Amino acid sequence: MTNSVLHMKADVEHPQTGIEDRKRLAGNLSALLADTYLLLVKTQGYHWNVVGPLFISLHRLTEEQYENLFEAADDLAERIRALGHPAPTSITEMIPLTVISEDTGSASAEEMVSNLIRDHEAIVRRLREGVEIAESLRDAVSADMLTERMRFHEQAIWMLRAVLSQ
Ligand SMILES: [Fe+2]
Numbered sequence: 001m002t003n004s005v006l007h008m009k010a011d012v013e014h015p016q017t018g019i020e021d022r023k024r025l026a027g028n029l030s031a032l033l034a035d036t037y038l039l040l041v042k043t044q045g046y047h048w049n050v051v052g053p054l055f056i057s058l059h060r061l062t063e064e065q066y067e068n069l070f071e072a073a074d075d076l077a078e079r080i081r082a083l084g085h086p087a088p089t090s091i092t093e094m095i096p097l098t099v100i101s102e103d104t105g106s107a108s109a110e111e112m113v114s115n116l117i118r119d120h121e122a123i124v125r126r127l128r129e130g131v132e133i134a135e136s137l138r139d140a141v142s143a144d145m146l147t148e149r150m151r152f153h154e155q156a157i158w159m160l161r162a163v164l165s166q
Pocket of ligand 1: 047063
C-alpha cells in the first residue's frame with residue numbers, strides 16, 4: 001500500500017512524457033511567469049493612477065491588458081506544475097527571476113506607456129528564447145503557449161504605441 005502510494009507520487013512528480021530536461025523548461029517558464037506577474041502589478045498600478053488627457057484610453061487599455069496577464073500567469077504556473085515542478089508562490093521569489101523592474105514612482109501617462117512598451121518588448125525577447133527552448137525539447141504544448149503569449153505582447157506594444165501617438 002505504502003509502496004504503491006510512493007510509486008504514484010513519483011509518477012506525479014516525474015511525468016514520463018518524453019520531454020528531456022523539464023527542469024530547464026520549468027526554469028524558463030518560471031522566469032516568464034515572474035515577468036508576467038510583475039508586469040501585471042505595474043499595469044494595474046498604472047490603471048489606477050493614470051491622469052490627464054490619456055486617462056480614458058489608458059485606463060481601459062491597461063484593464064484589458066492586466067486581465068490577460070492575470071490569466072496568462074495562471075496558465076504558465078499550471079504548465080510548470082504539469083511539467084512536474086513547483087511554481088513560484090511569492091513576489092519575493094519572482095523578483096530575482098524577472099527582467100521587469102517595479103515602478104514605485106509617479107510616472108506621467110506618457111512615461112507609463114513608454115515603460116509598458118519597454119517591458120512588453122523585453123518579455124517578447126524572453127519569449128523568443130522560451131519558444132526555442134521548448135522546441136528544442138520537443139515540447140509543442142509549451143511552444144504553442146509561449147507563441148500565443150508573444151502574439152499578445154506584440155499586440156500590446158502596437159496598442160500602447162497607438163495611444164502614445166494620439
Ligand atoms: Fe478597474
